[in-house]
Structures are given as structure tokens and as C-alpha cells.
Amino acid sequence: MSDPAEQKSTNGAVRLVEAIREAKNAAADREDVVVDLREAQKTRLELLAAELAPIFAEVPAEIGFDFAISSGMQPRLWIDAVSHVSMGRDRRTYRFLRDTRLGRVVLAESLDIGPVADQVTRYIAERIVERQRMMEGDVETALEEQPTKALERITERPTRWRSFLSGVLLVLAGAMVGLVVTAALLWDRLAAIGSHF
Incomplete structure (x- = not known):
């Protein structure tokens, strides 16, 4: 069994x-x-x-x-x-x-x-x-x-005048950024020159 x-x-x-x-x-x-x-x-x-x-x-x-x-x-x-x-x-x-x-x-x-x-x-x-x-x-x-x-507006060509103005604005913006960066880097020297006068 x-x-x-x-x-x-x-x-x-x-x-x-x-x-x-x-x-x-x-x-x-x-x-x-x-x-x-x-x-x-x-x-x-x-x-x-x-x-x-x-x-x-x-x-x-x-x-x-x-x-x-x-x-x-x-x-x-x-x-x-x-x-x-x-x-x-x-x-x-x-x-x-x-x-x-x-x-x-x-x-x-x-x-x-x-x-x-x-x-x-x-x-x-x-x-x-x-x-x-x-x-x-x-x-x-x-x-x-x-x-x-x-979409058509995005692909439109800008006129020559608009291109010229945007280029000038880009150059001016770059110059402003360059001045600010230069002033920030030379801040200590500018402060020392200002204190002598």
C-alpha cells in the first residue's frame, strides 16, 4: 500500500x-x-x-x-x-x-x-x-x-533694411557687453586710480 x-x-x-x-x-x-x-x-x-x-x-x-x-x-x-x-x-x-x-x-x-x-x-x-x-x-x-x-511668416525673408538694423543692434549690444565685462575685470584698478585723485 x-x-x-x-x-x-x-x-x-x-x-x-x-x-x-x-x-x-x-x-x-x-x-x-x-x-x-x-x-x-x-x-x-x-x-x-x-x-x-x-x-x-x-x-x-x-x-x-x-x-x-x-x-x-x-x-x-x-x-x-x-x-x-x-x-x-x-x-x-x-x-x-x-x-x-x-x-x-x-x-x-x-x-x-x-x-x-x-x-x-x-x-x-x-x-x-x-x-x-x-x-x-x-x-x-x-x-x-x-x-x-x-509657418509662412516664419520662413519670410527679412528686407535688407531690417537685416542692416538688426546687424547694427547686434554690434551695439556686443560693445555694451564688452564694456561691462571690462569694467568688472578692472574694477580694483579703477577704484585704486579713483582714490589717488
Whole structure:
């Protein structure tokens, strides 16, 4: 007959093995859910790509659009190097995003494919027009970056007169600082000279 301590440790080991098996099953279930969510996102992006397929077919190959779905932690439908469509946090909202120097900009966001497909089409058309203008030597871009008036004021060139006056004021300020520093360094000598008179 086995003693109760051995039986208790065996039951504990059995329970631990069962607990480990349950933990592994739960982890596998969670991974399946993550994979399923990722596949659902990719499927939705494939539906958008199918909607845009006629537009993609009309774009000349030399322009430089990507039109590819990347697979990873968050699948994306790449339009070009700076813009893509991804799914929102709710996994149902299409988000058309563009990276700029000032950060990421949301160009379109909708639960429906239609408005996002329309915005992507408009974006492709604007990029094609922008490229044509650049090829013709026109340096203005067709896409509006929407600079603010404050930013325009900062980048304004100062007039010559304003530059001259600011230079003179800078020289005068430097001379005043130099006089004060010299007086502070030579204060003892100036005090000794003043006491002799």
C-alpha cells in the first residue's frame, strides 16, 4: 500500500501536468484568435485591392506605386512608399494614411470600402499629375501640404533694411557687453586710480 505523502505528491504532479497542458491549450487558442484576426484584416484589405484593381491596372508601371499587401503583425495595402491602407483598432474600419514630414495624416477613414477606394483613386490621380508637372519642370506640387500662415511668416525673408538694423543692434549690444565685462575685470584698478585723485 502506498503512503499518503506519495499519493499526494503524485496527485500534485498530475495536477501540474494538467495545468501546463491547459495553459498550452489556452495559449494556442489565443494565438489562433490573433492569427484569425490578422487573416480577417488581410481579407478585408484584399477586398479593397480587388475594388481598386481596375485603377491599379491603368497606372503606368514607371510611376512607382507599390500596390501590395504586406503581411505582418498588421497587414497593410501599400499604395506607394508613403501611403497605405490599414485596418483600424476595431478591425473593421479602413484607414487610408499618408506619412509626411510633420507626421502621419489620415486621408480617409470609413467602415465602407467605397469612400476609401474613392480617396485612394483621387490620391493616385494627384500623384500622377504631380509627377507630370515635375517632369515638365514645374516645381509646384499638385498635392497641397496646407502650410499654415504662421509657418509662412516664419520662413519670410527679412528686407535688407531690417537685416542692416538688426546687424547694427547686434554690434551695439556686443560693445555694451564688452564694456561691462571690462569694467568688472578692472574694477580694483579703477577704484585704486579713483582714490589717488
